[in-house]
Amino acid sequence: MKHRRWRGLMIVLDGVGDRPVAELDGRTPLEAAATPHLDRLAARGLIGFVDPVYPGVAVGTEVGIGVLFGLRAPDELLPRGLLEAAGVGLPLAPGDVGFRCNFATVATDGGGRDPFALPLLDRRAGRIDQGAAELARAIDGLEVGDGVAVRLVPAAQFRAALRLQGPGLSPRVTDVDPGGGRLDLGLLPCRPLDATDTAADHTARLVNRLVTLAHERLRDHPVNLARRAHGLPEANALLPRGAGSARPSCGLLTRFDLRAAVISGDATVLGLGKALNMATLTDRRFTADPATDLSAKIEATGAALAEHDIVFLHIKGSDILSHDHYPQRKREFLERVDTVIAPLLRDDLVIAVTGDHSTPCDLGFHSGDPVPTLLVGPGGRADAQERFGERACMAGGLGRIPARGLLWSMLDLMGYARNYAPGDEL
């Protein structure tokens, strides 16, 4: 087996980790699921736990996926605004600043026309879907002055990616979005993180001008007139957040001459892949929800494995069902995943199965529980475990390692080992 190299496949089951669920007789959805193919894989290799950034610390998808893709926390992680922009095909050139935005609802009955002074009613405008693209077009290209060009491109549902392009901009500014649970704060005027930073101050003023102009354009837009007529929350405000700029390529994978690909239906995950120079394969059928066409994703993954050294397959449905408190449907979804991935589980691949974080169905949000993980590869070690699930992972031979250690271990099994030298970054 000397100097032989193998291809790698990482299957990322978003939010796969869970806690015991009463209606599953105290088992987790993964434990309750019949997963014969994953179990066979577990019997051939090692199982254990991965901590995304630190034991007990919950993370968002952009961080959880980022570390699995080889970004070191915290210094190499990429701001969400950059990822969202890259994910919807708004590449950021050096000097550009990207934001992720929500369409939101402010109260327009009474009060003036300053969105920062109006009560914030809904941060997601009733999860608007139909018509959001039209609203984005109404803002795209808005004239904010100072030679700065505005691009707003719709993402899924109430989300959009914003790019500011022009001289003297900086991403070091605060969010207009007050964040979940703080409707009472209303829209927060964008401010520089450092009051003496003139580029950030300039950028913040442009953002506030844009938010004000956007409200003008949106409040009586036909899409919103129709929503008002139907009693739906109007999408009459724009909430930018997560400012970010392009940065030089970074991450563990860039240090190896690897052709990497990611298959996903999620804009953030695709944005991460693009930002890290991976090939990104998506399709209208990859909807990033439980109804996604898994077979088409598996086919795309198989094709990608023919042309890439490492392929990341991201499956979002498990996380969405967890957020919505559906343990039975999460179990069934994992069973469906187990069936469709079977053709990918070849003996001549190094395969990791993991998640970006745990999302217990009882909670409905991300937790700091470590993520059940499986690692197998030609000639690699095996432990005594024969089932893939949280309890089995507690007795598994992989132990409990950081997400970055999982990627290093994959690369090691893939034949890319070279001895660490002082000065190498880990």
Next chain:
Amino acid sequence: MKHRRWRGLMIVLDGVGDRPVAELDGRTPLEAAATPHLDRLAARGLIGFVDPVYPGVAVGTEVGIGVLFGLRAPDELLPRGLLEAAGVGLPLAPGDVGFRCNFATVATDGGGRDPFALPLLDRRAGRIDQGAAELARAIDGLEVGDGVAVRLVPAAQFRAALRLQGPGLSPRVTDVDPGGGRLDLGLLPCRPLDATDTAADHTARLVNRLVTLAHERLRDHPVNLARRAHGLPEANALLPRGAGSARPSCGLLTRFDLRAAVISGDATVLGLGKALNMATLTDRRFTADPATDLSAKIEATGAALAEHDIVFLHIKGSDILSHDHYPQRKREFLERVDTVIAPLLRDDLVIAVTGDHSTPCDLGFHSGDPVPTLLVGPGGRADAQERFGERACMAGGLGRIPARGLLWSMLDLMGYARNYAPGDEL
């Protein structure tokens, strides 16, 4: 047992960790070996895994041993040139620069006499052994000017340690050796790492002058004339690499008032011990290979335990047999080790058995697999495992810890525990 202190013994089985081997029925050499004494030790204490610097990351011996000796990666690790020099009795004073060197073969038929312009044929001069000491003496003391004294001392086979001593030197220079697999590059002129660093620039010029003068001395040296006559590759070039300088004492052990000793036949390991102010015990019979006289090493270790608080016994043979793809011989060697170490395994010692890294026999090079490890001491915890081997370690009570954590745990069992205070280095 309050406040009682115990002596510590760390047995480092170089490259002991492995992967399942088909000809051992899917067991690793350690699993296949009959090791009743190590098993008894395992039954008395904890077993588990050690990661030298990070999960999944392979290391060389100098790093793997360095972290077991208490150096923190990456900042405290010592350059190999310093270790090699220290190992052969060439201590570096502040301001000196040490290198490790190979004797190599360049083509002398046709072409000029500039070694940097001649084709590089063999980085190890056919692994020359006989006559290498005589060649080193021909270079030792060469006049390179600028008040700099040259010492070249032979190490094992084709290796030698070089020391430059004089004003204005710096170790921040590149290697003349192009490294494994890059014969096509030929000898690389030594350069400063930073072009504006005048001490490094000065040092690089001296190195290049030395390499040129050494070629003059070596090309028609009687040893080489004889090799030419016998059709053997001539040792007619010197390849310095791994420049290093002495640095203030560092490492975990220096923080405790410990008398430490290392028993080894390996120049790098002995150099590490010397650089860290340990007593180093070696002997012509400790050949750092599988035929080494293990009994003499065990005797020396027993004697060292009478006079030191912590003793490191380094056994190299397991690594060499792994590099040479001999799983059966590695198994037999580990059985031999188990037999001879029996007298050392006293109840009144804190004992760790580990390795500096894993070297799977199927691969023939170092891997990032964690290293099977055993820790036992008076009054210490015990787990349910009764065998020492990779699979048993996966279920062991030590868990999976960094190498530095193993040394901390030993010191703790030895009675050197003191509560961590913010600001203490870990």
